[in-house]
Amino acid sequence: MQRISSYFDLLNHLAQYGTLMCTRVDGVVIPGPLPGLMGGTFENCDFSGQSLDSQDLSGTVFIGCAMRDMVLSRVNLFGAEFSRCDLTGSRFAHCDMAASSMTDCTLAQTRFVDCDFEGAELETAA
Numbered sequence: 805m806q807r808i809s810s811y812f813d814l815l816n817h818l819a820q821y822g823t824l825m826c827t828r829v830d831g832v833v834i835p836g837p838l839p840g841l842m843g844g845t846f847e848n849c850d851f852s853g854q855s856l857d858s859q860d861l862s863g864t865v866f867i868g869c870a871m872r873d874m875v876l877s878r879v880n881l882f883g884a885e886f887s888r889c890d891l892t893g894s895r896f897a898h899c900d901m902a903a904s905s906m907t908d909c910t911l912a913q914t915r916f917v918d919c920d921f922e923g924a925e926l927e928t929a930a
Contacts, residue, residue, distance in 0.1 A: 805845075808832065862900075 808814050808829045815838075817827065824844025833850040837859060845865040852872040862882040866889050874894040881899055886906045897917040905925040 811835070814838070 806817070806827045808817055808827060809831055811832050811834070814829060814832055814834075817824070818838060818840045821840075823840045823842065825842075828845045828847060829849055830846075831848045832846075834846075834854070837854060837856050839859075841864060842860045843863045845867070846869055847867040848869065849866075850870040851874060852870050853874065855875040856877070856879050858878045860880045861884055862880045863884065864881070865885045866887070867885075868888045869886075870890050871894060872890055872892045874891070875897075876894070876899055877897045879896070879899045881901045881904050884901070884904045886904070886909050888908045889906075890910045891914045892910055893913045895915045895917070896919050899916075899919045901916075901924050902920050902922040903924060904921075905927070907925075907927045
């Protein structure tokens with residue numbers, strides 16, 4: 805698995821390969837939406853304040869990520885995994901979250917509007 809630890813390296817990787825499959829992104833602040841994030845693993849990254857619309861993040865893994873005050877609309881999160889993420893104040897609308905999991909996540913003031921949670925696992929989410 806390839807490791808990426810800077811935003812510059814992330815942009816170069818996406819330009820070269822177009823995907824983050826089999827890639828771990830660690831400790832990077834992601835200032836805006838990027839294509840090709842599906843299937844990547846993000847550890848200790850900061851997505852706070854972003855708005856994502858109609859993106860495919862199926863199978864993506866988020867570990868210890870700051871995802872505060874995000875707005876996600878029509879995002880495909882099928883099979884995505886969230887572990888120890890802070891989703892405080894985020895809004896998910898019309899998202900496919902089937903077969904996804906949230907473990908030890910902070911969900912204070914997080915809203916889910918018309919999302920599909922079929923087969924999803926929510927464990928010790930607060």
